[in-house]
Amino acid sequence: MASGRxxxxxxxxxxxxxxxxxxxxxxxxxxxxxRSSAGQPAAGGGKRYALAVDTKKCAEREGCRACIDACHxxxxxxxIENREEEVKWxxxxxxxxxxxxxxxxxxxxxxRRRPVLLLCNHCDNPPCVRVCPTQATFKSAxxxxxxxxxxxxxxxxxxxxCPYGARSFNWKDPKPYIEHVDPAYPxxxxxxxxxxxxxxxxxxxxxxxxxxEACTRSGAGALLFGDMNEPESEIRKRxxxxxxxRRKEHLGTRPQVYYTL
Amino acid sequence: xxxxALKGSGKYWGLMCFLALLIGVGLGxxxxxxxxxxxITGLSRDVPWGFYISQxxxxxxxxxxxxxxxxxxxxxxxxxxxxxxxxxEFLAISAVIMCMxxxxxxxxxxxxxxxxxxxxxxQSVMFWDVMVLSGYLLLNVxxxxxxxxxxxxxxxxxxxxxxxxxxxxxxxxxxxxxxxFLYSGLGARPFWLTAILAPRFLASAFxxxxxxxILLCLLLKRFTRFDAGSKAIQKLGVIxxxxxxxxxxxxxxxxxxxxxxxxxxxKHHFQYLFLGLExxxxxxxxxxxxxxxxxxxxxxxxxxxxxxxxxxxxxxxxGVVVAIWIEKGLGMVVGGFVPSTQGSLMExxxxxxxxxxxxxxxxxxxxxxxxxxxxxxxxxxxxxx
Numbered sequence: 262m263a264s265g266r267x268x269x270x271x272x273x274x275x276x277x278x279x280x281x282x283x284x285x286x287x288x289x290x291x292x293x294x295x296r297s298s299a300g301q302p303a304a305g306g307g308k309r310y311a312l313a314v315d316t317k318k319c320a321e322r323e324g325c326r327a328c329i330d331a332c333h334x335x336x337x338x339x340x341i342e343n344r345e346e347e348v349k350w351x352x353x354x355x356x357x358x359x360x361x362x363x364x365x366x367x368x369x370x371x372x373r374r375r376p377v378l379l380l381c382n383h384c385d386n387p388p389c390v391r392v393c394p395t396q397a398t399f400k401s402a403x404x405x406x407x408x409x410x411x412x413x414x415x416x417x418x419x420x421x422x423c424p425y426g427a428r429s430f431n432w433k434d435p436k437p438y439i440e441h442v443d444p445a446y447p448x449x450x451x452x453x454x455x456x457x458x459x460x461x462x463x464x465x466x467x468x469x470x471x472x473x474e475a476c477t478r479s480g481a482g483a484l485l486f487g488d489m490n491e492p493e494s495e496i497r498k499r500x501x502x503x504x505x506x507r508r509k510e511h512l513g514t515r516p517q518v519y520y521t522l
Numbered sequence: 523x524x525x526x527a528l529k530g531s532g533k534y535w536g537l538m539c540f541l542a543l544l545i546g547v548g549l550g551x552x553x554x555x556x557x558x559x560x561x562i563t564g565l566s567r568d569v570p571w572g573f574y575i576s577q578x579x580x581x582x583x584x585x586x587x588x589x590x591x592x593x594x595x596x597x598x599x600x601x602x603x604x605x606x607x608x609x610x611e612f613l614a615i616s617a618v619i620m621c622m623x624x625x626x627x628x629x630x631x632x633x634x635x636x637x638x639x640x641x642x643x644x645q646s647v648m649f650w651d652v653m654v655l656s657g658y659l660l661l662n663v664x665x666x667x668x669x670x671x672x673x674x675x676x677x678x679x680x681x682x683x684x685x686x687x688x689x690x691x692x693x694x695x696x697x698x699x700x701x702x703f704l705y706s707g708l709g710a711r712p713f714w715l716t717a718i719l720a721p722r723f724l725a726s727a728f729x730x731x732x733x734x735x736i737l738l739c740l741l742l743k744r745f746t747r748f749d750a751g752s753k754a755i756q757k758l759g760v761i762x763x764x765x766x767x768x769x770x771x772x773x774x775x776x777x778x779x780x781x782x783x784x785x786x787x788x789k790h791h792f793q794y795l796f797l798g799l800e801x802x803x804x805x806x807x808x809x810x811x812x813x814x815x816x817x818x819x820x821x822x823x824x825x826x827x828x829x830x831x832x833x834x835x836x837x838x839x840x841g842v843v844v845a846i847w848i849e850k851g852l853g854m855v856v857g858g859f860v861p862s863t864q865g866s867l868m869e870x871x872x873x874x875x876x877x878x879x880x881x882x883x884x885x886x887x888x889x890x891x892x893x894x895x896x897x898x899x900x901x902x903x904x905x906x907x
Contacts, residue, residue, distance in 0.1 A: 345566035345868065358865050388709060394648035395637040414637050415560075415630015417570040418648050424710035426864045430570060430630065433561040451559040452630030512709040 309489040310383070310404040310459060311517040312473070313496050313505060316356070319476075319483035320375045328378065328484065329353070331475030332457070337448040339431075339438030348429040350457040351380045351472055356522065359508065363522075372522070378484070380472070381406060381427040381457040382508060382516030389419035389428065398454070404517060405459035413453040420454060424509050425516075428456045489517065523674070526900030527893040533745060534896065541889045548882010551875040552627060560630060563876040568868035569859040571628070573876050576855040577883070578624035580730070580847055581617045582701045583723060585658065587731020588614035589694035590761055596687050602753040608673075609750075610735060611666040612894040614694075618659040620887035625652075627879055647703045654697045661690045674901045698723045705858065713791035713858040716779070722772040723850075728765035730846040732758045733839035738895075740836050748899045752832075759829045759839075766820045766842055773813075773849075794867075795857045802860070804869045809853050816845035 319325075332338065332351045341347045353376040357364050364373055383406050389398050390406060397412035398419055420428045434451040442448055446462065449455050460470035468474070469486050476484040487496030496519075499505065505519035530538075555562050565572050591610035594600035629635050643649045665687055672679040702720035709715065736758050739750040780788040793799055795809045819841035828834045856870050872880070 345568075346561060347567060354864060361865055391645055392647065392708070394643055394646040394652070395634075395641045396643050397637070412634070412637055412641070413631060414634045415632075416625075416628070416648065417630070418646070418704075420570045422708050422710055424863050426567075426862060429567065431559070432565070433559045450631075451561075454630075514709070 308403040311489045313485040313519040314378050315483045316377050316522050322481050327475040327479040328472035331471045335471045336446050337439050339435035341438050346432040382518045385515035388422040392418045392422040405461045410449045410453045415452040428454050430454050526897045541885045544881050544885030548879050551878040564871050564873045568862040569870035572870050573872040574624045574628040576851045578621050580851040581621045583727030584731045585614045585617035586694045586698040586727050590732050606750045608670050611662045614662045616887045616891040623883045651700045654700050658697050711858045712787040725769040726846045730843050732762050733842040736839045763823045791857050794860045802867045802869050808848050812845045812848035815841045
C-alpha cells in the first residue's frame, strides 16, 4: 500500500507540474489505452489483481453472509440498519438490478432474483479517481482503487461519479455502530467516504482478500482471486474461456470484477 | 467608503436585523451539523447531493449573469447600464460568496477543504470550479472597486482595468460552463450526460440573474432615492424574455431526445420528475409548478405593453426567478439521482435544519449585498448633492 501510494504521488506531482495539459492528457491517454487493450490484457509487467464471482455457486448458499461478515469485521465497517445511511463494502443485490441491461421480460424468475455479490470494481479507468478533487482516492499500481480517509474532504463527488454505488459516505460517526473495533485496522471518522480496497493490507502480506478466504473456507468456493497479468492464473483462464460479464461495460470503466451467470 | 453602511434609516436597520437573525439561526444549525455530521440533512446514500449543491448551482448562474450588464456597457458602450453595472458586479460578488459557502457547508470534513488547493488535481472538474469561482470573485472585487472608486473621485477609471473587464466577460461564461461540466461529464448519471447542460445553465442564468436584478432595482426605486432608469430596466426585461425563451427551447430539446428515443435510463428521470415513478411523486407538483410559472411568465413578459408596467414586470420577473429556482435549485440535481445507478428509488427532501443553514447562507449573501448597495447608493447621493 505504502509503495503504491508513493508511486501514485510521483505520477500526480508530475501531472500537477504539467498543469492543464497533463489533466487533458490523462483522460485522453486513458481512452487510447481502452482502444488498444480492447482485445488484449492490460499492459505492464506488474500484477493486475482481479476477482471473479460465480453467481450460481454463490446463490446455492441462500442467505450466506460469510464474505460480507468477514470483510466488515476485518475493516470495522459499521452496521447501520437504515438504508439512507448504511455503509457497506461488500453486499448482495438481485441480478435484475445489477445487470439491468442483460435481463429482459423473458428472463426467468430464478435468474432475475438471483443475488449477486457486489463490491468496488477496482476499475482500470475509474471515474471516482478522475473526479476526486484532492486525490484522496487513487489507483495503486497493482490494481486496487484506494482511499485515503485522512485526505478526503467529504465532498462526495466520487459517490456521484461511481456508476456502481460502491462508495459509502459516513453521514454520522460510525464507531457506535461497530460491534468490536479491531485495532489492527483504523475505523473511519464521520464525514469521509469509504469503500472496498481489495484488502490491500492483506495483499501486502501475501494473503488473499478476506471475502475470498471466507468464501473458500465456507465451502461455497464462489469467489476467485488472482492476477490478470499472469497468463497461467486460474482467474485469467476462467475469464478467457467463459462469458465473464463486467458491470456496465459500455461506460468504458473496465471493471476488474468478473461475473459468470 | 464603507462608513456609508453604518448610517441608515430604521428600515435599513430592520433589514439588517432580519438578515442577522437568519444568519444566527443558520449558524446555530451549522454548528449542530459540524458536531454530528451531515446526518441532520435529508441526504442519503442514493441522493448524496441536494439542497446545498443545488443552491450553489443556481447561484453560480446569478453570479455569471453580471456579464449581461458588463458586456453591453463596456463593449457596446450601452450608456443606460452605466448606473447599474456596479450593482450587477456587487450582486455577482455576493452570489459567489454564497456559492462558496454552500459548497463549504456541504463538506463532510470542512476543516480540510483547503486540500483542494494543497493537492491541485487538474483532472477533477471540481478543482477547476474552485479555481474559476475564486478568480471570478477576485475579478469582480478588483473591477468594481477600481471603477467605482474612480467614479466617486470624479475621474475616469485607469486604462489598465479595461483588459481586466474584458477578461471578466468570458470568465463569467466559464464559471457556469465548468459548473455544468461537474454534472455533464459523468457516465454514471445519464440524466446529466447531455451536451445541452452547459448551454441550458447559461440560458437559465441569463433569465434568472437579470430578473433578480430588475427586482432589486425596483425595490431600490421604491425604498431609496436611487432610480436605475426605465431604459436600463426595460432593456433587462427584453434580455430576460429572450433568455427564458431559449431556456424553454433547450428544456424542450432535452425532453424530445429523452422521450422520443425511449431509452429507459434517459426517460426514467424525466418520468420521475414529471409523473413520478412507482408512487414516488415528491417532485411532481414542484416540477409542473415550475414549468407552468415559467411558461406563463414568458407569455406575460413577451408583450412590451405589459413589460412597460413596472408592477407587471416585477410580477413576471418574480415568476422567472421562482420557476428557475425550482428547475435548477431542486429538480436538476435531485432528478439526476432518482432512479439511482442501481435502479432504486430513494427520494430526497431537505430537512428543517438543512433549509435553515441554507437560509443562513442566503442571509450572509444578502447582508453583503445590502452593505455594498448602501455604500454605492450613499456615494452616488453625495456626488449628486
